[in-house]
Amino acid sequence: MKPAEVDYVRAETVEHALALLAETGVDSKVLAGGQSLMPLLAMRLAGPERLIDIGRVPGLDRLEIVGDRLVIGALVRHHRVATDPLVARAAPLLAAAAPHVAHPAIRNRGTFGGSLSHADPASEFPACALALGADIVLVSAAGRRTVPAETFFEGLYQTALGPDELLLEVSIPVATPDARFAFVEFARRSGDYALAGLAAAARADGDRLADLRLAFFGIGDVPVLAAEAAAILASGPHAETAIAAAVATLDAIEVRDSAAAGAAYRRHLARVALRRAARALARPEAAACR
Amino acid sequence: MPMIPITCTINGETVEATVSTRDTLADLLRDTLGLTATHVGCEHGVCGACTILFDGRTARACLVLAAQADGAEIETLEGATASGRIAALQKAFHDHAALQCGFCTPGMLLAAAEFLEDHPAPSRAEIREALSGNLCRCTGYQAIVDAVAAVAKGTEP
Numbered sequence: 001m002k003p004a005e006v007d008y009v010r011a012e013t014v015e016h017a018l019a020l021l022a023e024t025g026v027d028s029k030v031l032a033g034g035q036s037l038m039p040l041l042a043m044r045l046a047g048p049e050r051l052i053d054i055g056r057v058p059g060l061d062r063l064e065i066v067g068d069r070l071v072i073g074a075l076v077r078h079h080r081v082a083t084d085p086l087v088a089r090a091a092p093l094l095a096a097a098a099p100h101v102a103h104p105a106i107r108n109r110g111t112f113g114g115s116l117s118h119a120d121p122a123s124e125f126p127a128c129a130l131a132l133g134a135d136i137v138l139v140s141a142a143g144r145r146t147v148p149a150e151t152f153f154e155g156l157y158q159t160a161l162g163p164d165e166l167l168l169e170v171s172i173p174v175a176t177p178d179a180r181f182a183f184v185e186f187a188r189r190s191g192d193y194a195l196a197g198l199a200a201a202a203r204a205d206g207d208r209l210a211d212l213r214l215a216f217f218g219i220g221d222v223p224v225l226a227a228e229a230a231a232i233l234a235s236g237p238h239a240e241t242a243i244a245a246a247v248a249t250l251d252a253i254e255v256r257d258s259a260a261a262g263a264a265y266r267r268h269l270a271r272v273a274l275r276r277a278a279r280a281l282a283r284p285e286a287a288a289c290r
Numbered sequence: 291m292p293m294i295p296i297t298c299t300i301n302g303e304t305v306e307a308t309v310s311t312r313d314t315l316a317d318l319l320r321d322t323l324g325l326t327a328t329h330v331g332c333e334h335g336v337c338g339a340c341t342i343l344f345d346g347r348t349a350r351a352c353l354v355l356a357a358q359a360d361g362a363e364i365e366t367l368e369g370a371t372a373s374g375r376i377a378a379l380q381k382a383f384h385d386h387a388a389l390q391c392g393f394c395t396p397g398m399l400l401a402a403a404e405f406l407e408d409h410p411a412p413s414r415a416e417i418r419e420a421l422s423g424n425l426c427r428c429t430g431y432q433a434i435v436d437a438v439a440a441v442a443k444g445t446e447p
Contacts, residue, residue: 008292042334105426
């Protein structure tokens with residue numbers, strides 16, 4: 001359970017990291033907090049030739065509001081997402097989801113950008129990014145581009161990140177005063193990988209919900225938006241009949257079998273998550289629920 | 291084998307070492323520096339036995355490369371013991387028989403110390419949640435939670 005032989009370079013700046021990533025002929029992997037990558041190296045599930053450590057690159061840990069967007073730098077750690085008042089105000093869904101990410105010592109090291117680039121199907125932040133309509137900013141020696149969360153997650157541990165690209169930061173619309181959210185996760189034990197979970201974001205519009213986005217995680221290869229269920233829930237005032245109809249649409253969503261839990265059980269958990277989230281979203285104080 | 295020189299502070303002392311790029315911080319602490327209170331259990335971030343402080347916050351020494359420690363401030367259980375930072379917890383673990391084989395204890399102590407600094411008056415459920423990333427295969431956790439609750443202010447025993 002030790003990493004194989006590997007080269008290691010500490011990037012001093014973003015430009016330095018990009019120059020290293022632009023070198024062809026060497027299989028490089030970006031190392032940030034390392035809380036997902038190190039286990040993969042130890043178990044020899046990943047075997048890059050070179051690690052490019054961006055852990056001390058200045059500027060990558062910015063966390064600030066720019067206009068009407070919350071900008072989260074790649075190196076912002078989960079502990080900060082969980083505890084910074086700025087996140088609680090501007091993206092309360094993220095603050096509610098953060099305590100579900102692994103355990104305290106992991107949250108002290110793990111990074112927001114790392115979580116999105118690793119794209120574990122059971123992880124919380126990719127689904128939150130999808131629910132919140134996040135833009136993901138990628139940069140390479142050739143320039144920068146912005147990829148919406150909808151198209152960033154391409155498959156199991158697969159993202160739109162090219163081999164020469166670095167995830168620079170994530171930009172999220174700042175929560176408005178009428179914003180509502182719900183976060184539900186099922187795991188066998190606290191801190192374990194999610195068996196199923198749901199990140200939901202909306203705006204209150206009178207007694208209705210507007211801009212409702214329901215992002216499930218842990219059930220497929222990538223986080224998935226349940227658009228049909230969201231349309232039903234947003235079509236009228238809160239009603240148990242609407243919730244039942246929305247839950248029924250989940251039958252059409254593909255759910256993956258895994259060693260941890262069968263597809264039927266995961267689908268059941270997804271239904272329960274949607275019921276809980278829908279009821280929570282109907283309350284003005286809508287917040288996280290387990 | 292690729293090697294890299296690093297300089298870091300460990301338990302208040304400046305340490306210069308040349309480390310293999312594949313070595314974890316736990317390897318450096320135990321094998322090179324003889325700081326064997328940092329226990330190595332699973333070596334992939336699950337058990338919490340190798341918990342240390344990295345720049346003032348708990349981290350798993352098996353999930354940090356020794357190379358990444360360049361410029362960092364590290365504290366191990368030896369340092370936390372010498373400074374007296376965890377003395378009350380150590381006494382409570384002793385009083386409540388919160389250990390049997392002792393393998394998980396260093397990680398438990400450092401995790402509990404950080405938790406109590408962040409949350410001085412937690413509930414028992416919060417203590418269990420905070421220690422959920424530290425596996426103990428002996429005690430069944432009851433006595434460990436008792437010990438942490440005894441140090442916390444205002445937690446029902």
